[in-house]
Amino acid sequence: MVGTSTFVDIAVIGAGLAGCCVAGALARTGTCLTLIDVQDGRNRAQRDFRAEKFGADQMALFEALGFGPALRACTTATKEVVVVRYGRLAYREAAREWGAPYPALVRAVREALPPGLLRPGRVADLTLGPDRQEVTLGDGSRLTARLVVLATGLGQALHARAGLRRCVLSPRHSLAVGFDMAAPRDRFPFPALTYFSERFGGRDAYLTLFPLGSVMRANLFCYRDPGEAWVADLRRDPVTTLQAMMPRLADACPDLAIAGPVEVRPIDLTRTEGVERDGLVVIGDAFQTACPIPGTGVSKLLTDADRLARVHVPAWLATPGMGRDKIAAFYADPVKRACDTHSLRASIYARGLAVETGALWRARRLRNRVARTAIHVAKSRLVP
Numbered sequence: 481m482v483g484t485s486t487f488v489d490i491a492v493i494g495a496g497l498a499g500c501c502v503a504g505a506l507a508r509t510g511t512c513l514t515l516i517d518v519q520d521g522r523n524r525a526q527r528d529f530r531a532e533k534f535g536a537d538q539m540a541l542f543e544a545l546g547f548g549p550a551l552r553a554c555t556t557a558t559k560e561v562v563v564v565r566y567g568r569l570a571y572r573e574a575a576r577e578w579g580a581p582y583p584a585l586v587r588a589v590r591e592a593l594p595p596g597l598l599r600p601g602r603v604a605d606l607t608l609g610p611d612r613q614e615v616t617l618g619d620g621s622r623l624t625a626r627l628v629v630l631a632t633g634l635g636q637a638l639h640a641r642a643g644l645r646r647c648v649l650s651p652r653h654s655l656a657v658g659f660d661m662a663a664p665r666d667r668f669p670f671p672a673l674t675y676f677s678e679r680f681g682g683r684d685a686y687l688t689l690f691p692l693g694s695v696m697r698a699n700l701f702c703y704r705d706p707g708e709a710w711v712a713d714l715r716r717d718p719v720t721t722l723q724a725m726m727p728r729l730a731d732a733c734p735d736l737a738i739a740g741p742v743e744v745r746p747i748d749l750t751r752t753e754g755v756e757r758d759g760l761v762v763i764g765d766a767f768q769t770a771c772p773i774p775g776t777g778v779s780k781l782l783t784d785a786d787r788l789a790r791v792h793v794p795a796w797l798a799t800p801g802m803g804r805d806k807i808a809a810f811y812a813d814p815v816k817r818a819c820d821t822h823s824l825r826a827s828i829y830a831r832g833l834a835v836e837t838g839a840l841w842r843a844r845r846l847r848n849r850v851a852r853t854a855i856h857v858a859k860s861r862l863v864p
């Protein structure tokens with residue numbers, strides 16, 4: 481491979497969900513492309529705590545991009561979730577969700593790609609221009625493309641090589657915690673549970689329990705600092721810490737014993753600036769990260785992949801050149817912008833409701849509580 485050079489229309493760097501989805505959708509239209517990832521699947525971490533479930537809107541987008549069957553086959557589906565608010569208002573909600581560990585989701589979409597599309601390797605350097613892009617891999621091999629799609633997630637190295645700046649919009653915005661419950665899923669009195677913080681203003685968002693195969697998985701989301709004593713307490717004695725956090729949780733979930741390691745991931749909200757470059761387009765987390773509390777990361781990357789593959793890339797390839805004026809159309813795309821803006825606003829608003837103490841936020845909390853209580857009372861299917 482060393483020293484060899486190949487030409488493709490599109491080089492997609494990063495085969496996470498974003499890169500795979502755009503590459504798969506483009507391959508189906510007959511575009512000449514390659515997808516490069518440092519992790520070829522065998523060396524992808526078995527545990528990489530990221531998005532572990534998605535809903536019907538995201539499944540519709542996966543379907544549209546051609547990944548529906550692959551994802552149905554690797555996920556555990558649920559049709560109903562018990563929702564508990566304020567520690568007592570509970571109702572059953574018809575909500576279709578599909579769950580799997582993140583590495584399994586990525587493996588499934590990779591396996592659904594046309595054979596030979598994914599090329600293992602670490603991209604070490606990029607040389608960008610208005611017509612031709614040169615991609616250099618760590619082993620010295622090179623390829624030339626008309627367009628580079630950067631889908632490298634939280635990776636920093638290529639941002640620096642391409643002259644992009646990752647701006648932190650909200651540092652240590654939230655904390656995501658994942659663990660397995662000890663009891664098998666069929667021992668729980670619900671198919672899935674979303675248990676919201678019992679009180680507003682307490683820096684906690686919600687706990688969600690959902691099945692992954694025979695296991696009941698837990699994701700706990702809050703607005704705490706990874707360095708604070710609460711995190712050490714949670715790792716040392718998760719059950720006592722959970723009970724102190726949500727005293728009425730045991731009413732909804734009598735068996736709180738935990739089996740697996742407690743995985744803790746701090747979440748920064750970031751956006752990449754200076755993205756309008758010749759020959760390069762940035763998507764998914766590489767463009768803007770999302771807070772898992774509103775759960776918009778997967779919608780955002782799917783929207784990027786869909787708009788790029790269906791609208792922008794076909795138009796860009798139809799005319800000569802790949803200058804930044806063409807690329808700018810993607811970042812100005814109203815569907816993409818609305819999705820990114822909604823993701824950011826929802827993340828900031830949810831945090832404000834949980835942590836802010838000013839009069840405006842207190843009034844919003846009160847308004848939400850009154851509105852939600854009225855809605856719940858109106859629902860006739862209250863859980864006894």
Ligand SMILES: Cc1cc2nc3c(=O)[nH]c(=O)nc-3n(C[C@H](O)[C@H](O)[C@H](O)COP(=O)(O)OP(=O)(O)OC[C@H]3O[C@@H](n4cnc5c(N)ncnc54)[C@H](O)[C@@H]3O)c2cc1C
Pocket residue numbers: 493494495496497498499516517518519529530531532533601602603604631632633634635637638656745747763764765766769770771772775776777778779781
């Ligand atoms: C703890 C946690 C929980 C979350 N929960 C949710 C949720 O419930 N709902 C939701 O919607 N979102 C959630 N998210 C967000 C969601 O997981 C991300 O938005 C999504 O995984 C981003 O996918 P991506 O393809 O952009 O990046 P990634 O999946 O990170 O893919 C990037 C790929 O690029 C490759 N790469 C990097 N550098 C190079 C290089 N130089 N050369 C070659 N390859 C390279 C990497 O190997 C990797 O495979 C969560 C995130 C976290 C951290």
